[in-house]
Amino acid sequence: MREFLETSLTPEIRRAGSRMTSVYADHEAQMAWQAILHARGWAAPGWPKEYGGAGWSAVQKHIYARERVAAGAPPTSPMGINMAGPAIIGYGTPTQKAHFLPRMLSGEHFWCQGYSEPQAGSDLAALQMRAVRDGDELVCSGSKIWVTHANVANWVFCLVRTTRNERKQQGITFLLIDMTSPGIEVRPIVMNSGEWIQNQIFFENVRVPVANVLGEIDQGWTVAKYLLEFERGGTAYAPELRANLDALREQVSASRAEGRQHSPSAHFDARLADAAIQIEVLDALEMEILSALSNGRAAGTDASMMKILGTELQQLVTELALEAAGPIGRAWQPGVSMPGGPLLGYPGSIEDYASGEPWQAIAPLRYINERAGTIYAGTNEIQRGIIAKAELGL
Structure with a gap:
């Protein structure tokens, strides 16, 4: 691992790793590093090999985490490979796995997380973004806030309200949404340090194929708990x-x-x-x-x-x-x-x-x-x- 890091890390990528101001690295350097890892088959340390992952053991993952930091390499973005990826592996259909997982590894798809809303943060089950079925599509309207890297992401995984039930954890659906869909607007939330990392996303009658539901309609809370x-x-x-x-x-x-x-x-x-x-x-x-x-x-x-x-x-x-x-x-x-x-x-x-x-x-x-x-x-x-x-x- 040390030999690989020594020969693969460029000065620019090392600089990005050592001069981070949060848990998120410079986007360009981060994607350049993911491309290097992907070429070696190491972009997803914890994924099974059958899905393009490294299939590493706990000890191997620990060694990589330790040596990556020691070498000054930045982390890859967690929203795709570490979060959406395991959820798709666990609950996705064969078609969803075949479509999304390779593109996640290559960086063609860069993901963000649509969970929190202005009135639903820690009490996530209080979310109100609605999705109404219209044939083979779900029509989504609402807002998500504190969305890291929505300004550079082209896919977002969202929790949406498809049914209203007595228990607020029921009637929630886990949905994969193309950020280029008509009706999506991203507005920046600039931190007091001047950094633009967080965003608010507005959805106005955004049409999403039912085929992009992960798991079952109204059963998204189960998927969300697994991902969390x-x-x-x-x-x-x-x-x-x-x-x-x-x-x-x-x-x-x-x-x-x-x-x-x-x-x-x-x-x-x-x-x-x-x-x-x-x-x-x-x-x-x-x-x-x-x-x-x-x-x-x-x-x-x-x-x-x-x-x-x-x-x-x-x-x-x-x-x-x-x-x-x-x-x-x-x-x-x-x-x-x-x-x-x-x-x-x-x-x-x-x-x-x-x-x-x-x-x-x-x-x-x-x-x-x-x-x-x-x-x-x-x-x-x-x-x-x-x-x-x-x-x-x-």
Whole structure:
């Protein structure tokens, strides 16, 4: 794996991996990296080989995750290969698998996720986007919000309301929608950092073939729960957390040795050590989850536990980085970064930033973006409620 990474990664792709401001890499670099992986047969580590995946074991996936981060390679987009892909493999018809999976691997289809709505976020079952059947089509109207990369995606998987029942989880359908369909409008949601990664999608009488229903009509909640296990627990957090913490240690040590480091709190080194211990605990949990998935078992509530620990540790590491960056981290210096979307209204280049080391300039952007980690994919409060209900019977 190290040999492959050493020979396959270009300087541009490495730069994109090391200068990310969130969990999403620069789109062009990300797609270039996926093309390299696809040529080797490694674009989908967890998919069975029969569908074009690598068919790796839990240990092999862990090795790749660890070495990818260490080499500075960016991740691939999770919405297609890590989320829609497993759902299609699990619930798709032979025709759907044959059509969508190869195009997902090659990058011809780039996916986004249409779940949240203005009035349905953590309470996802409250969604209102409707789909009314008209012959062999479903006519869709409504809105989805906080849609990552809808501005570059050409397919979206959506939950839509096809029937109104007493229980709001009933009557929901899982639908695959071509983003080039008439009646779709994408509007940007620009973050306070200037990054355009999130979007709102408006659907006005959008016609979608019934053949694009994944699973059965009105049974989409079952598919959604299956997919959410992959979103919450299908990707290991620990390798990247460990690499980021190790890099922070080295950066702080070098700054101190050169007399450039301001003085963080007296207990800063102890907090670094505490974070390292927590990451090792998370790593043990992730190995159990990946082992279960590789043996055909669902992650279950372990996915919620992993999501809680992983996102809260992401926030902790960015808090430590921001403290270590000191006064330089207070300046808005987006030009040094390679975010997951355009910086609207900012014409700067990678050399165009005020002062300090690149990590000090990126630290505040990562800190801001990681605030969302405990909210997306179901808030951590919701995850704790899932664990309390399923495991403790509360």
